[in-house]
Structure formats: C-alpha cells, structure tokens
Amino acid sequence: MIQITLPDNSVREFAEPVTGLEIARSISNRLAKDVLSVSVDGEIWDLTRKIDHDAKIKLHTWDDREGKEAFWHSSAHLMAEAIEQLFPGTKFGIGPTVDAGFYYDISLPGEKQLAEKDLEKIEQKMIELARQKNDIVREEISKKEAMQLFNSKGDEFKQELISELEDGTITLYKHGTFTDLCRGPHIPNTGYIKAIKLTSIAGAYWRGDEKNPMLTRVYGITFPKQKMLTEYLEMLEEAKKRDHRKIGKEMELFAFSEAVGQGLPLWLPKGAQLRMLLEDFLKKVQKKYGYDQVITPHIGDVNLYKTSGHYDKYGKDSFQPITTPAEGEEYLLKPMNCPHHCEIYKVKPHSYKDLPVRMAEFGTVYRYEQSGELHGLTRVRGFTQDDAHIFCRPDQLKDEFKKVIDIIFIIFKALSFEDYTAQISLRDPKTPEKYIGNPENWDKAEQAIIEACEEKGLKTVTETGEAAFYGPKLDFMIKDALGRSWQLGTIQVDYNLPERFNLEYIGSDDNRHKPVMIHRAPFGSMERFVAVLIEHTAGKFPLWLAAEQAVVLPISEKYNDYAQKVSDFLNISDIRTVVDDRNEKIGRKIRDNELKRIPYLLIVGEKEAESETVSVRRQGEGDKGVMELSEFAELLTNEVRNQLSGLYN
RNA sequence: GCCGGAGUAGCUCAGGGGUAGAGCGCAUCCUUGGUAAGGAUGAGGUCACGAGUUCAAUUCUCGUCUUCGGCUCCA
Numbered sequence: 066m067i068q069i070t071l072p073d074n075s076v077r078e079f080a081e082p083v084t085g086l087e088i089a090r091s092i093s094n095r096l097a098k099d100v101l102s103v104s105v106d107g108e109i110w111d112l113t114r115k116i117d118h119d120a121k122i123k124l125h126t127w128d129d130r131e132g133k134e135a136f137w138h139s140s141a142h143l144m145a146e147a148i149e150q151l152f153p154g155t156k157f158g159i160g161p162t163v164d165a166g167f168y169y170d171i172s173l174p175g176e177k178q179l180a181e182k183d184l185e186k187i188e189q190k191m192i193e194l195a196r197q198k199n200d201i202v203r204e205e206i207s208k209k210e211a212m213q214l215f216n217s218k219g220d221e222f223k224q225e226l227i228s229e230l231e232d233g234t235i236t237l238y239k240h241g242t243f244t245d246l247c248r249g250p251h252i253p254n255t256g257y258i259k260a261i262k263l264t265s266i267a268g269a270y271w272r273g274d275e276k277n278p279m280l281t282r283v284y285g286i287t288f289p290k291q292k293m294l295t296e297y298l299e300m301l302e303e304a305k306k307r308d309h310r311k312i313g314k315e316m317e318l319f320a321f322s323e324a325v326g327q328g329l330p331l332w333l334p335k336g337a338q339l340r341m342l343l344e345d346f347l348k349k350v351q352k353k354y355g356y357d358q359v360i361t362p363h364i365g366d367v368n369l370y371k372t373s374g375h376y377d378k379y380g381k382d383s384f385q386p387i388t389t390p391a392e393g394e395e396y397l398l399k400p401m402n403c404p405h406h407c408e409i410y411k412v413k414p415h416s417y418k419d420l421p422v423r424m425a426e427f428g429t430v431y432r433y434e435q436s437g438e439l440h441g442l443t444r445v446r447g448f449t450q451d452d453a454h455i456f457c458r459p460d461q462l463k464d465e466f467k468k469v470i471d472i473i474f475i476i477f478k479a480l481s482f483e484d485y486t487a488q489i490s491l492r493d494p495k496t497p498e499k500y501i502g503n504p505e506n507w508d509k510a511e512q513a514i515i516e517a518c519e520e521k522g523l524k525t526v527t528e529t530g531e532a533a534f535y536g537p538k539l540d541f542m543i544k545d546a547l548g549r550s551w552q553l554g555t556i557q558v559d560y561n562l563p564e565r566f567n568l569e570y571i572g573s574d575d576n577r578h579k580p581v582m583i584h585r586a587p588f589g590s591m592e593r594f595v596a597v598l599i600e601h602t603a604g605k606f607p608l609w610l611a612a613e614q615a616v617v618l619p620i621s622e623k624y625n626d627y628a629q630k631v632s633d634f635l636n637i638s639d640i641r642t643v644v645d646d647r648n649e650k651i652g653r654k655i656r657d658n659e660l661k662r663i664p665y666l667l668i669v670g671e672k673e674a675e676s677e678t679v680s681v682r683r684q685g686e687g688d689k690g691v692m693e694l695s696e697f698a699e700l701l702t703n704e705v706r707n708q709l710s711g712l713y714n
Numbered sequence: 715g716c717c718g719g720a721g722u723a724g725c726u727c728a729g730g731g732g733u734a735g736a737g738c739g740c741a742u743c744c745u746u747g748g749u750a751a752g753g754a755u756g757a758g759g760u761c762a763c764g765a766g767u768u769c770a771a772u773u774c775u776c777g778u779c780u781u782c783g784g785c786u787c788c789a
Binding site for chain 1: 715716717718719725745746747748749750751752762779780781782783784785786787788789
C-alpha cells in the first residue's frame with residue numbers, strides 16, 4: 066500500500082506505484098486535465114513518474130508557478146526540436162524558464178544568423194510538432210553515456226554542463242526527434258502546448274561571461290489556451306501605453322537631446338513642476354522629522370573619493386577626472402553625496418547630545434553607466450538622489466531606522482502605493498571577505514533593521530548575501546499596475562564611512578566614539594521615482610501633483626472673460642488653473658483636456674457667468690454638477706489635504 | 715561595452731535607385747457652440763550624420779551617432 070498525503074492532509078491509498086496524473090484522475094477529471102506537475106515530498110516531479118513510496122504531494126496547475134515552469138520548460142524543448150529540424154547542426158546551451166515564458170541559447174551552424182522572420186517559421190514548426198502530442202519521456206543515464214551522446218552531436222556546451230554534474234544524477238528528456246540533457250520536470254506530452262509566440266532574439270554570452278562566445282538567445286512564451294495568448298499580448302500593449310518614455314514625451318515632462326548627451330535628462334516645465342512638488346513635499350516631511358537641508362557642489366577633489374572608497378569602486382566606470390591648470394590636481398563629478406556630507410559633519414566637533422545629525426540634500430550625481438544600460442528615466446548618467454545621511458550613536462540606530470520607515474510610509478500614502486515589498490538585505494556569513502567592518506557591528510546593524518521592521522509591522526522578505534559591502538540595508542520595491550517590480554527607496558546602515566573619514570563624537574564618558582551612518586533615499590532618485598510614478602498612474606497623477614489641476618472651458622468666446630475671472634480666483638486660492646479659450650466647440654475642449662489628464666474640467670457658459678458658478682467635470686468620471694466657486698475651491702483644497710494627510714497628522 | 719532591430723514633418727507612421735506621403739498637431743479664415751473630434755485653406759522635411767557604388771542615393775554598401783529589445787555590469 067502506498068499512502069499519498071494531499072495538501073489538505075487527506076490521505077489516499079494506492080495498491081501499486083502511482084503517477085501524479087493518476088492521483089489527479091482519482092480526484093477529478095477536471096484536475097487531471099489541468100494538472101501540469103507534481104511536488105513529491107517537496108521535489109518537483111513529472112506527472113508521469115511513478116511514485117513508489119509513501120509521500121506528501123501537491124499537484125500544480127497553470128495557476129501555480131511550478132505548473133507554469135514545467136509547461137514553459139517543455140516549451141523550450143519543443144522550440145529546440147523545431148530549431149534542430151529547421152537548422153540541423155544547431156548546438157544548444159541552456160533553455161530555462163523566465164518570469165514570462167522561456168528562452169533557449171543556441172549556436173547556429175556556420176555563419177547562419179537568426180532573423181525576426183525566422184521566428185514565424187519556428188513557431189509554425191512548433192505548432193506542427195505540438196500537434197503530434199509526442200510523449201515527453203524521462204531517462205536516467207550515466208555520465209559517460211551522456212558525454213558520448215553530446216560528443217557525437219558535437220555540442221560542446223552540453224558536454225561542459227555534463228562535466229560539472231555528478232554521475233548518477235544525470236537525466237535526459239526525449240520527445241519526438243529531440244533529446245536534451247535536463248533535470249526536468251516536464252509536462253506529459255507536447256500536445257498541452259496550444260498557443261505559441263516567439264517574442265525576441267538577443268545575443269547572450271555563454272554562461273553570462275563576456276569572455277565566452279556569444280550565443281543567440283530566442284525568447285518565447287506559450288499557453289495551454291489560445292485565448293490566454295491573446296490576453297497576454299493585449300496586456301503587453303497596455304504596458305506599452307503606460308511606458309514612461311511614451312507618456313513623458315506626450316505630456317511634455319522630460320526629454321533627451323543628442324546634443325546634450327546620452328542619459329542626461331532634460332526636465333521640461335511640466336516635469337520640473339512635478340519634480341519640485343515632490344521635492345517640496347519631502348522637504349516638509351523631513352523638516353518635521355528633524356532633518357537639516359544642506360547643499361554641496363557637483364564636483365569634488367579626487368582624493369575625497371579615494372578616502373571614501375568610491376574611487377576604487379566607481380572610478381573606472383565613471384566620468385573621467387577633470388583636470389585643472391594646477392599640476393596634478395584632479396576633480397571628479399560626484400558619484401555619491403555622502404563624502405561631502407561627511408565633511409560637513411567634520412566642520413565642528415559633536416557631542417553625544419547633538420546626535421543624531423540628519424543632513425538632507427537633493428544631490429545630483431553622475432555615473433558613467435554603460436551605453437546599453439541606459440533606459441528612459443529609470444537608468445541615466447546624471448540623476449538627483451533625495452539623499453540624506455543620519456549620523457547617530459549606536460544606541461539610536463534602531464529608532465532612527467524606524468523614523469525613516471515612517472517617512473517612506475508617508476510618501477507611499479500620498480501616492481497611493483499600496484502594493485510594495487520590503488526586502489532586508491543581509492551579508493552572507495560564508496563570504497566575509499566581501500564585506501568591510503567588524504562582524505560585531507554587522508550583527509548589531511542587522512539586528513537593528515530586523516527589529517525596526519518588526520516593530521513597524523512591516524512585512525519583509527530577507528535576502529542573505531544581498532547587503533552592500535559596507536552594511537546591511539532595507540529596500541522598498543514597488544509593483545506597478547502591471548505587476549512589474551521596481552526598486553525605489555533604500556535605507557542602508559554604514560560603519561565604513563565614519564571609519565574612513567574618522568568621524569567622531571564625544572560621549573558622556575568624555576571619550577571619542579564613532580557614530581553610525583544611515584544612508585537613506587525614500588524616492589531613490591527623482592528620475593527613477595518619476596518614471597515609476599508615471600507608469601503607476603499612467604500619467605494621471607494625484608491631484609496634489611498635477612501640473613495643471615483645473616482647466617476652465619468657456620462654452621464660447623463670449624464667456625472668455627468670466628473664464629479668466631474663475632481662473633484668477635482659483636490661482637489665488639493656490640489651485641493651479643488654466644483657461645482653454647481656443648475657438649473650439651465645448652465637446653472638443655472636453656475631449657482634448659480629458660486626454661491631457663487634467664483632473665478637473667470647469668465648464669462655464671451663460672448660466673454659470675450669471676450665477677458665479679462652475680459646472681464641474683472630474684477627469685474620467687464625467688459631469689459632477691454645478692458648484693459655487695468657493696465651494697469648488699474648498700473641495701479641491703480638501704482633496705489635496707486628504708492626500709497629504711501623512712504630512713499633517 | 716557586446717549581439718540583434720530601428721532612425722522619413724512637432725507626434726504616430728506609410729513609401730521606395732529618378733530630390734517624398736497620410737493622420738494628428740500647428741497657422742489663417744468661416745462658424746459662437748452646453749459635456750469626448752464643426753468646416754475650409756495653408757505652412758512644415760539636407761528622409762540621423764559621414765563616406766562609397768551609380769548618369770542619378772532618402773532608398774544599395776560601409777562607418778559614426780542616437781534609439782529599442784536582450785546580455786554583461788551595477789545604485
């Protein structure tokens with residue numbers, strides 16, 4: 066008797082070894098149709114593999130990551146089969162799954178290059194092969210046999226992979242005419258794959274090392290239903306519409322100019338307005354939390370960055386030093402603000418009573434990012450960090466950390482960022498050489514972060530080995546409406562710079578002590594934050610951030626004067642208002658201004674002019690009825706105040 | 715930086731060895747209108763830049779720059 070325990074702890078008994086598929090069938094036919102893979106005592110198996118011992122299992126369908134992975138992994142094999150049939154002699158690297166789909170790294174025979182046109186041919190072939198419903202069969206093989214097999218195929222990539230595997234653990238998967246070295250698991254047969262889209266071709270170095278030959282990487286995605294592919298493609302279209310590069314151009318927020326240089330954003334008036342509103346908001350919050358605003362230059366003596374250690378780390382990847390008429394004098398565009406802030410700390414001696422010192426600056430930094438890495442506003446060569454450094458006593462660390470978390474909460478609330486994850490990055494104790502500072506301090510800092518998060522009720526994920534070389538950190542990742550994850554805010558503990566800059570305070574014991582530094586940037590950088598904000602809101606910013614909060618639309622030119630009066634009144638009431646006095650019909654003005662994403666449209670004609678009112682329309686929501694001017698102003702003021710309540714409470 | 719696409723009007727894009735087209739936007743005029751596109755006329759382009767092939771290049775070839783998708787690197 067074999068006892069199979071299901072996730073709900075119910076137990077099913079089978080007289081003989083049983084496959085995942087058979088178990089699913091014993092539960093329901095529907096499940097048998099949907100199931101893609103099975104976990105057996107935590108290990109993911111093929112559905113067709115016999116379970117010959119008592120086990121805890123879980124059946125995975127398309128709704129589970131494990132199910133999708135088996136499906137896409139099999140799809141990668143199917144693609145490889147199609148490519149091998151179309152281009153005999155192709156060598157194969159690796160073909161794993163990714164977040165959305167899969168890829169396979171291949172090396173085509175001779176000088177053959179794959180072009181976009183070829184993708185369609187491969188898709189066709191894949192569909193043809195999928196329809197054959199070939200069983201995907203697992204086979205255990207000795208290392209020697211495996212080597213011989215791929216040697217006969219002349220595939221040095223697979224041989225390299227095999228050479229690193231242990232004998233007795235090597236498995237092959239076969240279907241149709243194709244055999245691959247693979248750990249699995251796979252779906253039972255290729256017929257499950259109904260809809261196929263190969264999405265792109267890219268170059269990729271073998272094993273991710275630029276010293277190795279470059280392979281051709283083919284990306285694709287597949288689905289068990291045609292309809293799912295259609296929906297996926299529609300979702301991609303939706304994502305394109307939200308792209309901050311597109312919206313930024315459309316709304317005239319920012320631009321790039323070849324004449325100025327790659328990766329150097331130009332903030333247009335409306336983008337600058339948006340950015341300044343964000344900065345002013347954060348400045349107010351920071352003031353409330355006891356920060357002092359400072360200002361430092363854009364360049365600094367190269368020795369400053371040698372002291373800080375940034376020269377070693379960024380020097381070769383950065384803009385080259387600026388020389389001066391003086392012999393041997395060199396300056397660097399600053400890659401970081403912290404060295405300057407350390408020097409500010411050193412301007413005068415500090416008593417333990419002065420701490421914490423909190424220094425904030427919207428500091429613009431320059432880093433020579435690789436040209437291929439530049440991307441809209443999310444990765445640029447000159448950007449402004451909403452940087453601040455907190456110099457505190459070790460006993461203040463946790464408290465200060467908690468206060469920074471509070472600031473981040475206020476910001477997230479003001480921008481309705483609800484779906485975020487917080488990641489604690491700790492050092493990897495196995496590689497102490499990667500980190501500087503003594504382990505005792507590291508322990509204290511890591512503990513302080515963990516406790517601060519707990520006390521703030523922050524749900525976190527912990528990643529070991531992801532810490533910066535100088536200290537552990539807490540990062541905030543925001544998911545946009547399409548589920549893509551972006552890293553924004555960061556809080557980092559640093560014992561390194563106080564050491565390097567020899568920072569001190571006089572303790573109550575009259576001795577000199579080293580302060581602890583916290584680096585923090587709730588937005589991360591203004592550029593990236595605005596990019597994410599654009600994608601999150603699709604350009605429909607919350608009222609408090611809209612460059613134009615209301616637009617007055619006169620029904621005809623006869624009411625332009627009244628419209629101007631309305632606009633003047635609202636502007637005096639601190640509501641950013643403009644007038645659309647173009648010679649157009651009201652329907653046209655409504656359409657154009659809706660598309661400009663202005664939150665409130667105020668229609669004024671004969672009735673409104675007589676009664677000193679406005680007819681209010683909310684962007685995306687339509688007619689809201691007629692209101693007194695003062696009533697409308699109050700409505701907006703309250704809405705803004707409500708959005709910024711974190712600041713005022 | 716590497717691999718592969720792309721660069722035509724302000725924007726989105728079509729075209730193609732004989733010096734260019736659409737829609738939107740813009741300008742002027744008509745229209746003076748009540749909740750998502752009123753009408754007419756017109757102005758805009760060294761077809762990214764440089765070289766080569768050719769009687770002739772925006773079109774073909776090469777290089778450069780920029781940009782897009784990846785890779786690598788990285789806050």
